Amino acid sequence: MRIRVLGSSAGGGFPQWNCNCPNCDGFRRGTLKAHARTQSSIAISADGSDWLLVNASPDILTQIREAPELQPARAIRDSGIAAVLLMDAQIDHVTGLLMLRERQTPLPLLATPEVFSDISSGFPITGILSHYCGVQRQELPIDGSTVNVPGLPGLQVQTVSLSSKPPPYSPFRGNPRPGDNIGLLITNPATGQRAFYAPGLAEVTPALIELMSGCAVVLIDGTFWTHDEMQRLGLSAKAALDMGHLPQSGPGGMIEQLDQLPAGIRKILIHINNTNPMLVEDSDERALLTQHGIEVAFDGMDITF
Numbered sequence: 001m002r003i004r005v006l007g008s009s010a011g012g013g014f015p016q017w018n019c020n021c022p023n024c025d026g027f028r029r030g031t032l033k034a035h036a037r038t039q040s041s042i043a044i045s046a047d048g049s050d051w052l053l054v055n056a057s058p059d060i061l062t063q064i065r066e067a068p069e070l071q072p073a074r075a076i077r078d079s080g081i082a083a084v085l086l087m088d089a090q091i092d093h094v095t096g097l098l099m100l101r102e103r104q105t106p107l108p109l110l111a112t113p114e115v116f117s118d119i120s121s122g123f124p125i126t127g128i129l130s131h132y133c134g135v136q137r138q139e140l141p142i143d144g145s146t147v148n149v150p151g152l153p154g155l156q157v158q159t160v161s162l163s164s165k166p167p168p169y170s171p172f173r174g175n176p177r178p179g180d181n182i183g184l185l186i187t188n189p190a191t192g193q194r195a196f197y198a199p200g201l202a203e204v205t206p207a208l209i210e211l212m213s214g215c216a217v218v219l220i221d222g223t224f225w226t227h228d229e230m231q232r233l234g235l236s237a238k239a240a241l242d243m244g245h246l247p248q249s250g251p252g253g254m255i256e257q258l259d260q261l262p263a264g265i266r267k268i269l270i271h272i273n274n275t276n277p278m279l280v281e282d283s284d285e286r287a288l289l290t291q292h293g294i295e296v297a298f299d300g301m302d303i304t305f
């Protein structure tokens, strides 16, 4: 089973178009040891030729150009993307659906009823797409049952309902429901090994620690280093948890959570905001992660399990 990280950044990407925080500014000046990153998406394949796109980021066209495996060229119009699955209805995870409109058949789209509701009202993407390729809608259960993905017989996935936040255009922004945000458990049927992907996560429960303890790889929310990162830079009035993201540092933070997992599990932070100091490859923050055996995802990262 292969996972290709198409975009490892949170909304805005790195560097962000209008941002002059120390990271974005330092990157442009060439004074930082860091790599640019596109917005949040991964692709999963059992056979290396047909892929499940997990999230459709605003950077999807660039991401496809950078990933030759997504362009197998078996016909005059073709794509390695067999279906799309959404983790939430946030702009950075759904806007790319509009860029896939040139398909000749409806796009197989898997999401929870809550996410389908937000992308057909507050941000009415499915309505717009109905004038182009349309979508073939498949509702995702959040009861832990195994989901078969159309066109991808070798892939077994399960969803996990997570505590985070729906987007600002959701009527439930202040009052999240189960299904607004999910994590994805991917099983390799040949080996039984599993990977867990959760780019938006506000709370790590004991049940989640148990679930992750049974995985070979976890790809988890790496948005913010500190809870007041955006506030201290004067970029936002909101703290990390107000936006549905558990920061890495501090008591109860993601580093402490990941420290509870048994040895041997690959721990990878993903969905990284451009303000996060761990983006700087020779920073103290990055060194601390290395000490804890935690990796930082990058665009083009290939994970096999």
Ligand code: MLT
Pocket (backbone or CB within 6 Å): 010, 011, 012, 090, 091, 092, 093, 200, 243
């Ligand atoms: C988030 O997950 O909080 C987002 O990255 C927000 C956004 O896309 O603007």
Ligand code: MN
Pocket (backbone or CB within 6 Å): 010, 011, 040, 090, 092, 093, 200, 271
């Ligand atoms: Mn996001």
Ligand code: ZN
Pocket (backbone or CB within 6 Å): 015, 016, 019, 020, 021, 022, 023, 024, 025, 274, 275
């Ligand atoms: Zn920035």
